[in-house]
Amino acid sequence: MTDTTASGGPVLAADGTPLKKSLARALRLQKIRALGLIAPLLIFVLVSFIIPIGSMLTRSVNNDIVADTLPLTVEALQTWDADSGELPDEAVYAAFVSDMVTAIEAKQHTRLGTRLNYEQTGMSSLFRKSGRKIKKLDPTTDGPFKETLIGINKSWGDVETWRVLKTHSVRVTNGYFLNAIDMQRTPEGAQAQPEDKQILITLFQRTLVMSMVITVSCIILGYPVAWILANLPARTANMLMILVLLPFWTSLLVRTSAWKVMLQQQGVINEVLVWIGLVADDARLVMINNQFGTIVAMTHILLPFMILPMYSVMQTIQPTYLRAAKSMGATNWTAFWRVYFPLSVPGIGAGSILVFILAIGYYITPEIVGGTKGVFISNRIAYHISSSLNWGLAAALGTILLAVVLILYWAYDKIVGIDNVKLG
Amino acid sequence: MKLTKLTALAATTALCAPMAFAEDMANEMTIVSWGGAYSKSQLKAYHEPYSEKTGVTILNDDSSAEAVAKLRAMNEAGNVTWDVVDVVAADAMRLCDEGLAMEIDADNQLAAAPDGTPASEDFGDLLVSECFIPQIVYSTTFGYRTDLVGDNAPTSVCAIFDTEAYPGKRSLEKRPINNMEWALICDGVAKDEVYEVLETSEGQDRALAKLNTIKDNVIWWSAGADTPQLLADGEVVMGSTYNGRLFSVIEEQKQPVAMLWDAQVFDLDGWIIPAGLSPERQARALDYIMFATDTQRLADQAKYISYGPARASSAPLVGQHAELGIDMAPHMPTDPENAKNTFLYNYEFWADYRDDIDAKFQAWLAK
Numbered sequence: 001m002t003d004t005t006a007s008g009g010p011v012l013a014a015d016g017t018p019l020k021k022s023l024a025r026a027l028r029l030q031k032i033r034a035l036g037l038i039a040p041l042l043i044f045v046l047v048s049f050i051i052p053i054g055s056m057l058t059r060s061v062n063n064d065i066v067a068d069t070l071p072l073t074v075e076a077l078q079t080w081d082a083d084s085g086e087l088p089d090e091a092v093y094a095a096f097v098s099d100m101v102t103a104i105e106a107k108q109h110t111r112l113g114t115r116l117n118y119e120q121t122g123m124s125s126l127f128r129k130s131g132r133k134i135k136k137l138d139p140t141t142d143g144p145f146k147e148t149l150i151g152i153n154k155s156w157g158d159v160e161t162w163r164v165l166k167t168h169s170v171r172v173t174n175g176y177f178l179n180a181i182d183m184q185r186t187p188e189g190a191q192a193q194p195e196d197k198q199i200l201i202t203l204f205q206r207t208l209v210m211s212m213v214i215t216v217s218c219i220i221l222g223y224p225v226a227w228i229l230a231n232l233p234a235r236t237a238n239m240l241m242i243l244v245l246l247p248f249w250t251s252l253l254v255r256t257s258a259w260k261v262m263l264q265q266q267g268v269i270n271e272v273l274v275w276i277g278l279v280a281d282d283a284r285l286v287m288i289n290n291q292f293g294t295i296v297a298m299t300h301i302l303l304p305f306m307i308l309p310m311y312s313v314m315q316t317i318q319p320t321y322l323r324a325a326k327s328m329g330a331t332n333w334t335a336f337w338r339v340y341f342p343l344s345v346p347g348i349g350a351g352s353i354l355v356f357i358l359a360i361g362y363y364i365t366p367e368i369v370g371g372t373k374g375v376f377i378s379n380r381i382a383y384h385i386s387s388s389l390n391w392g393l394a395a396a397l398g399t400i401l402l403a404v405v406l407i408l409y410w411a412y413d414k415i416v417g418i419d420n421v422k423l424g
Numbered sequence: 425m426k427l428t429k430l431t432a433l434a435a436t437t438a439l440c441a442p443m444a445f446a447e448d449m450a451n452e453m454t455i456v457s458w459g460g461a462y463s464k465s466q467l468k469a470y471h472e473p474y475s476e477k478t479g480v481t482i483l484n485d486d487s488s489a490e491a492v493a494k495l496r497a498m499n500e501a502g503n504v505t506w507d508v509v510d511v512v513a514a515d516a517m518r519l520c521d522e523g524l525a526m527e528i529d530a531d532n533q534l535a536a537a538p539d540g541t542p543a544s545e546d547f548g549d550l551l552v553s554e555c556f557i558p559q560i561v562y563s564t565t566f567g568y569r570t571d572l573v574g575d576n577a578p579t580s581v582c583a584i585f586d587t588e589a590y591p592g593k594r595s596l597e598k599r600p601i602n603n604m605e606w607a608l609i610c611d612g613v614a615k616d617e618v619y620e621v622l623e624t625s626e627g628q629d630r631a632l633a634k635l636n637t638i639k640d641n642v643i644w645w646s647a648g649a650d651t652p653q654l655l656a657d658g659e660v661v662m663g664s665t666y667n668g669r670l671f672s673v674i675e676e677q678k679q680p681v682a683m684l685w686d687a688q689v690f691d692l693d694g695w696i697i698p699a700g701l702s703p704e705r706q707a708r709a710l711d712y713i714m715f716a717t718d719t720q721r722l723a724d725q726a727k728y729i730s731y732g733p734a735r736a737s738s739a740p741l742v743g744q745h746a747e748l749g750i751d752m753a754p755h756m757p758t759d760p761e762n763a764k765n766t767f768l769y770n771y772e773f774w775a776d777y778r779d780d781i782d783a784k785f786q787a788w789l790a791k
Contacts, residue, residue: 110521121780125772128521196629197780199787265593266658289643372598372644372789380786386493388779389518 053402060395063173066165069112070099074169082163082187092162093146098139104131118390119175119184120164126155163187176396200397203377208404210291210376211359215306217299218355219348222306226347229307230314244307252301256368259297263288263369289371297369302358306351313347313422346422353412353421357405377401449708450507452481457510459486460649461672465728466510468746470716477715480708491515495524495698504698507709513692514771516556521775525555525696526706533710535718537737546719546735550692552771557717558694558734560725563757563766564602565688567655567670568662570680581687582610584662585634587641595651595663598644600785601774602664602689605767607634609687619773628781632788644789655681667757671730675748675755685762689769692734732758 010018035042067074072095080088103109113127133152142148150157167187168175175185182198183190192198225244229237247255262268265284273279287293317340325335363378370376377397384394412418455471457463463484471482485506487494492515498504511519519525528534530551534543544551550558568578568590576589584594584606596603608618608627611634621627635642643660645651651665652673662684673679695717697709715721722733723741730752733739742752753759757766 107523111523114518114521117776118779122776124521125776128775193783197783197787199783199790202790264657264659367646375790386490388782389492389496389522390779 056395056398059392060176060399061172061174062392063168063175064171065112065115066169067171069103069108070096070165070169072096073099073165077162077166077169080162080166082166085159087146087157087159088162090144090146093149093156094139094143097134097137097142097145097149100131100134101137101139104135114389116164116168118179118388118393119168120160122155123161123164126153126161129153130156176392177400179393180396180400200377200380203375203380204400204404207360207376207378207401210295210374211356213295214298214302214359215352215356217295218303218306219352221299222303222310222351223344223348226307226310226314229311230317231319241311244304247301248304252364253368255301256297256365259293259300259369260288263293263296288369289374291370291374293369293371294366294374297365298359298362301365302355305354305358309350309354309422310344310347313350314344317343345416346420349412349416349421353409356408360401360405448704449480449711450702450704451479451708452483453507453705453708453712454483454485454505455508455510455712456485456487456491456506458488461729462668465725466716468728469725470712470721473721474712474715478711480712492518492522492524495519496522498698499524499700504700506698507701507705508712509696509698510559510693511696513552513556513558513694514774516694516696517553517771517775519696520553520555524699526699526701527554528557528697528713530557533714535714537719537735539737541737546737548736550734552692555696556692556694557696557713558692559717559722560693560731560734561690561758562693562731563667563685563688563690564597564664565667565670565757566662566664566684566686567651567673567681568684569655569658569660570682572658572661577682578662578684579686581606581684583684584664585610585638587638590661592661593641593643593654593659594638595643595645595654595660595665597664598646598789600781601778602769603635604628604631604781604785605689605769606687607631609767610634615687615767618767619770622773622777622781628784632784636788655679667755668730671755675745675750683762685757686765687767688757688762688765689767690757691769693731694734726752726756730755730757732756 010020013019013022015022073092076092076095077088080092100109103112109127109131110124113124116123116127130149130153134149137145137148155161167185173185174190178185178190179193180200182193182201184193229240229244232240260267264270265286267288269287270279270284274281274284279285287296321339321343322335325339326332330338360376361378363376363382366374366376367379367382370379378401381394381397381401384390384397409418455466457466463486467484471484474480475482488510491509491511495504495506495509498506509525516525520527530544530547531542534547534557536542537546547558550561552558566578566581566584568583570577572592573590578590583590584596604622605618608621608631609615611630613621622631643650643654643663645654645663645665648666648669651660651663652669654660654663655673656677656679667683667688670681670683673681674683695713697706697713701709717735719735719737720741722735723738723743725731726733726738726742727744727746733742739758742756744750745752754761757763
């Protein structure tokens, strides 16, 4: 502003307003129009993507249920020393009965029991059964409650019950994340789960390793196909492209089940091998319900995601480069490896990212053909979402998976460079 | 035209005194069930007669497998779109615990038996939760390939652990429930002590150790249709699944498969009504339940699928299969011939130990 006044008054537009102002208004209008155009998409992304992810992230640490259901108890437990080995005093029991009567009224006590049962087996029925009896108590007149409660269920006389309650009474907990990496929250801090319950770390590792194997097999199988497609005359290439796209038009379940028919011991492949005498009838190959089955089925399902970006990148590579290399004395292999391959790397990069990220979150195919050794971490997430209803743990597992993908993406950017990825 | 409609309406209102409040009920409802042959049996036995009687439009949703998770999500979103949901008893208990299903007063909200026995007595012990209206008794049991076992047809559930006499694969469900119990029974634990043993860590290890003896010979299933398919393909020599699925393999598809009823595990399936429905929808749901779980309707369902009706008073009314024309009684899990040795699934136990034992079981599987 000072600049313009110093050089003798602002420059005016045709309608007399300062040019700067008029320009800013025009730009603002343009921006608003642009925003209006993308608004539907923006709102859609916000509603269907950002909010669910945000909600998942909060769920993985949110533990309001204990403090909300038993507010007085949680407060009374503050002064109790969990390591003393002694039961809390009457004040805690009285607060607990008072909380429970309110909770039973609102039918919240069994929900809390389910929540605590994830941490300590038996909590579910303890809350359900005790609830029926506590309902009949009057918090103001029926005290003292310590004896009464222990009479209702002897678990209320067990220090461990109160320790679990106190440990998990915080509103923001790291408990789910600890569970997600085979550890648990205890009064003494984070500790490893008993060995016979450790499974999630194994599954994370397996998911990553198998997703990489699937990605590599997609590259190996997809590269020659993309190369042929890119080098055929357009008419033939389009015909063949339909074959690549065909799997997209078939239901995922149908494709996976088809692999079952192919690979099982009484399946097509084994029957043929036995018929031509390569395999003895009593020694049929086990090709499904294991890692092999998962890798085969998922490679097949994800292959188009590899071929398409590779194909579109290869199409842009001029055949003249190869001819030029050969004319200067390169062998076929040198021409390919030194000239063609480096030019096709962006396609491999794009395809790999697509396939790897899709593979890491797959669960239907591993569930059907994976048996016990071929299942992924997503199968556990699905289990906790729909069967055990431990949504906190499912959210923590999902968050970790998201973090792993972001870290790998970052590493990829550092090593290969994200600019070096092309979809065509 | 208008006049006829009006008269007809007046006539219906006058005739149907018990349905005096019909105008306060929703005239469309969504019923959730398992799909496939099971939903078909409900359609024939319950939905069609009910629609005919009341003119209500019934929408079907085959989401029972994820019912608990979906109801919880609907409840959180504050928009429950289901009116009546078919779930297994264990899920009904959890829905009740979570406050997602409404409590039912059996004697006042369910029909009495034709002889006047109140519903609570007619259903008896099967009313395992305040929110649960039992519909059928089904069992998880074994089927085996008759052509693969030779003359040595298995008669005991422990045949699954006998890989010498019955070589080949067997299929078991990919979860601890039932498998742990069978393993202990075959490891010499008395039937009525199974859950006491399974409460302890040593007992759980013992069950897993027994399962470990056949681990390499097991194909683990997660969908009820898997075992019938595996049996039909000859992939497994024997396998566990729901008895109705085996009925269809044996009687409808005529595969060389036979039932092994020994130590079959009884379980219940039935209805719940979601909590928090609007008064009209709730009234409609209750009216439907009153109709669909009366003695005759439960017996009717057995014409289409081999699951036993949950009411004592329905059992004598079970007739013949609607299409095959065979007697259904011998195919019911509750038939005395089949129920010589049965095992009662303990809901309370699994409600408590499910998370713990499942973690161990899955860790063992992944090893």
